[in-house]
Amino acid sequence: MNEKTTFEKIEEPSITVVPGIRAAAVNCGLKKKKSDLALVCSESEAAAAGVFTRNRVQAAPVKLCRETIGSPVRALVVNSGKIAAGIKGAAAALSGDIEAGHRAACAIMTTDRATKEVAYRSYCGGRPFHLAGMAKGSGMICPDMATMLAFLYTDLAIPRPLLQELLQEAVDRSFNLITIDGDTSTNDTVLLMANGAAGLPEVEAGDGLCRTFAEMLEQACFELAYQIVSDGEGVTKVITLELQGAPDRAAARTLARAVLNSPLVKTAFYGEDANWGRILAALGYAGVEFDPDRVDIYLGPLQVASQGGAVAFRESEARSILKKREITVRVELNSGNCSLTAWGTDLSHDYISINSSYRS
Amino acid sequence: MNEKTTFEKIEEPSITVVPGIRAAAVNCGLKKKKSDLALVCSESEAAAAGVFTRNRVQAAPVKLCRETIGSPVRALVVNSGKIAAGIKGAAAALSGDIEAGHRAACAIMTTDRATKEVAYRSYCGGRPFHLAGMAKGSGMICPDMATMLAFLYTDLAIPRPLLQELLQEAVDRSFNLITIDGDTSTNDTVLLMANGAAGLPEVEAGDGLCRTFAEMLEQACFELAYQIVSDGEGVTKVITLELQGAPDRAAARTLARAVLNSPLVKTAFYGEDANWGRILAALGYAGVEFDPDRVDIYLGPLQVASQGGAVAFRESEARSILKKREITVRVELNSGNCSLTAWGTDLSHDYISINSSYRS
Numbered sequence: 001m002n003e004k005t006t007f008e009k010i011e012e013p014s015i016t017v018v019p020g021i022r023a024a025a026v027n028c029g030l031k032k033k034k035s036d037l038a039l040v041c042s043e044s045e046a047a048a049a050g051v052f053t054r055n056r057v058q059a060a061p062v063k064l065c066r067e068t069i070g071s072p073v074r075a076l077v078v079n080s081g082k083i084a085a086g087i088k089g090a091a092a093a094l095s096g097d098i099e100a101g102h103r104a105a106c107a108i109m110t111t112d113r114a115t116k117e118v119a120y121r122s123y124c125g126g127r128p129f130h131l132a133g134m135a136k137g138s139g140m141i142c143p144d145m146a147t148m149l150a151f152l153y154t155d156l157a158i159p160r161p162l163l164q165e166l167l168q169e170a171v172d173r174s175f176n177l178i179t180i181d182g183d184t185s186t187n188d189t190v191l192l193m194a195n196g197a198a199g200l201p202e203v204e205a206g207d208g209l210c211r212t213f214a215e216m217l218e219q220a221c222f223e224l225a226y227q228i229v230s231d232g233e234g235v236t237k238v239i240t241l242e243l244q245g246a247p248d249r250a251a252a253r254t255l256a257r258a259v260l261n262s263p264l265v266k267t268a269f270y271g272e273d274a275n276w277g278r279i280l281a282a283l284g285y286a287g288v289e290f291d292p293d294r295v296d297i298y299l300g301p302l303q304v305a306s307q308g309g310a311v312a313f314r315e316s317e318a319r320s321i322l323k324k325r326e327i328t329v330r331v332e333l334n335s336g337n338c339s340l341t342a343w344g345t346d347l348s349h350d351y352i353s354i355n356s357s358y359r360s
Numbered sequence: 361m362n363e364k365t366t367f368e369k370i371e372e373p374s375i376t377v378v379p380g381i382r383a384a385a386v387n388c389g390l391k392k393k394k395s396d397l398a399l400v401c402s403e404s405e406a407a408a409a410g411v412f413t414r415n416r417v418q419a420a421p422v423k424l425c426r427e428t429i430g431s432p433v434r435a436l437v438v439n440s441g442k443i444a445a446g447i448k449g450a451a452a453a454l455s456g457d458i459e460a461g462h463r464a465a466c467a468i469m470t471t472d473r474a475t476k477e478v479a480y481r482s483y484c485g486g487r488p489f490h491l492a493g494m495a496k497g498s499g500m501i502c503p504d505m506a507t508m509l510a511f512l513y514t515d516l517a518i519p520r521p522l523l524q525e526l527l528q529e530a531v532d533r534s535f536n537l538i539t540i541d542g543d544t545s546t547n548d549t550v551l552l553m554a555n556g557a558a559g560l561p562e563v564e565a566g567d568g569l570c571r572t573f574a575e576m577l578e579q580a581c582f583e584l585a586y587q588i589v590s591d592g593e594g595v596t597k598v599i600t601l602e603l604q605g606a607p608d609r610a611a612a613r614t615l616a617r618a619v620l621n622s623p624l625v626k627t628a629f630y631g632e633d634a635n636w637g638r639i640l641a642a643l644g645y646a647g648v649e650f651d652p653d654r655v656d657i658y659l660g661p662l663q664v665a666s667q668g669g670a671v672a673f674r675e676s677e678a679r680s681i682l683k684k685r686e687i688t689v690r691v692e693l694n695s696g697n698c699s700l701t702a703w704g705t706d707l708s709h710d711y712i713s714i715n716s717s718y719r720s
Binding site for chain 2: 055056057058263264267268270271273274275276277278280281283284285286288289290292308347348349351352353355356357358359360
């Protein structure tokens with residue numbers, strides 16, 4: 001087992017793979033048929049960390065979360081209202097089964113077409129520990145999060161300040177690098193709870209266990225983020241943008257956002273056109289210092305622009321790359337040493353249909 | 361005649377209403393049928409001012425313009441190449457007729473569906489002077505300009521530094537406050553030429569003539585900007601956003617852009633839904649300090665949100681406002697004394713069709 005594979009992916013992910021975590025989902029009457037309330041309980045008190053929307057307008061549940069998260073938590077209720085009867089019913093149905101976790105992941109869905117779950121296992125001195133999470137979100141997705149909720153559980157014992165630090169770092173490298181439409185919702189929340197049920201010594205900043213967990217956490221956040229992007233409203237293409245040679249991380253983020261939020265870039269991918277000019281133009285108006293004449297652009301392995309200008313390439317090769325649902329774009333700025341990967345989508349007729357037919 | 365109406369609009373606008381300005385349009389073979397090269401000449405040398413794209417990637421014509429604009433200019437050639445034979449043909453066809461101006465305005469069109477022209481006349485000591493302009497642009501329109509070109513002529517004598525200052529100010533209050541898709545092109549250019557043919561004394565900063573001209577210029581730029589927005593790709597609604605009570609002008613601009621570039625706000629207008637929540641959310645993620653609980657929102661005269669929350673209004677009244685092609689949205693932030701008006705559009709299926717079917 002090398003440094004890079006210190007944990008394993010659990011084939012059937014569910015938050016209930018974490019010992020001490022039980023889940024339930026009920027219908028409390030807010031939606032006609034499907035379950036609309038999820039309850040997740042930790043048998044023992046769990047330390048909690050949270051990262052919330054940076055939108056200046058914050059929804060009531062976000063405000064409540066911010067206030068309560070400083071103390072250890074036992075239960076998590078997710079729905080579109082807070083109905084006492086529903087909570088009682090859910091409490092009676094709590095179960096540690098894999099299926100109960102799936103049902104909870106299903107109950108938190110709104111316009112999502114698929115549940116979003118992830119789970120990992122690792123070992124410390126032969127003893128197993130876990131990280132599992134579920135998420136929802138499909139529209140209004142932007143760097144710095146969006147109408148997206150993600151809930152992660154681990155059975156490690158991690159003091160709250162360290163938990164918060166690890167979560168913030170993982171979110172910055174995952175959820176904060178995805179965008180569907182550039183809109184940031186008023187509800188975004190990522191919570192991470194640590195209940196210590198694995199019976200391992202408390203994690204300390206910088207120790208081996210901490211490093212392994214940090215890696216698991218970043219990977220889990222990334223997988224949930226990718227599932228959200230992939231399930232985005234009207235999405236027909238998922239774009240992985242590898243931005244290389246940027247002067248610094250802030251510049252790289254700004255450039256990546258400009259490209260992935262550009263309606264012209266997004267419609268070009270929807271139309272399967274190798275329009276590197278739109279990518280270059282979006283980089284240009286991002287407001288970051290770089291030399292356009294040093295920019296190389298690749299679609300998958302195919303170079304489509306060199307030193308800011310056209311380069312000959314086979315149309316047929318570009319077409320076969322652009323036909324796929326998952327497309328990797330590599331932009332080599334040659335203006336520094338910072339690299340960053342971000343994820344976005346195309347902009348389709350379906351996006352317009354879904355968001356223009358919505359009634360407030 | 362009061363202070364506000366010191367100039368009159370010329371019914372049939374054309375750049376050739378400015379004495380000493382002749383225009384011609386020819387087909388030089390770049391397009392199949394329509395004229396594709398416009399030539400505009402000033403009989404005498406004209407001082408020239410220019411405002412260019414802030415995109416870091418700049419097209420060759422922009423670079424050329426920047427270099428030559430410091431010296432007085434005589435001729436302006438606009439087309440999608442620079443074909444010597446075409447220029448010769450156009451030079452032979454130069455005319456001061458109204459029709460010649462129209463033909464030039466037609467020759468600079470790309471995906472535009474209509475020509476964009478404006479002209480004003482005013483008097484100083486009984487002597488007439490003029491300002492006329494033409495523009496093109498329909499996609500990739502954003503504050504700080506876009507694939508848009510605008511050319512303005514006046515027969516006043518204005519020294520170049522003052523001309524540049526007046527143009528920059530007028531552009532900031534017009535072209536830089538319109539957005540269609542948030543993309544900023546690499547070609548944006550607004551040029552203003554002053555040939556002195558009116559025979560009036562040279563304009564001095566702050567004198568009465570200067571004030572009148574500044575007002576004309578701002579109005580002319582605004583009208584051309586509005587024509588561009590209105591003719592935008594796939595546009596079915598033109599949104600006038602009146603943002604009031606902002607802490608300062610920079611904040612107001614940032615907030616206006618966030619609202620007018622939000623795909624969710626834009627699709628709501630396309631769907632004719634009074635979704636003030638999306639407007640509030642866009643304000644919230646703009647990154648500007650304000651108190652969401654003080655925000656009032658109006659559609660035309662109809663209040664739809666009060667102090668950041670819902671307010672009862674007649675659905676039928678909202679529907680009749682949202683049905684129209686031109687919609688005014690007033691956002692009262694109640695967080696300061698700065699007001700600003702900006703213009704945007706909806707986001708429609710046609711926008712996606714036009715921009716995804718384009719082949720680079």
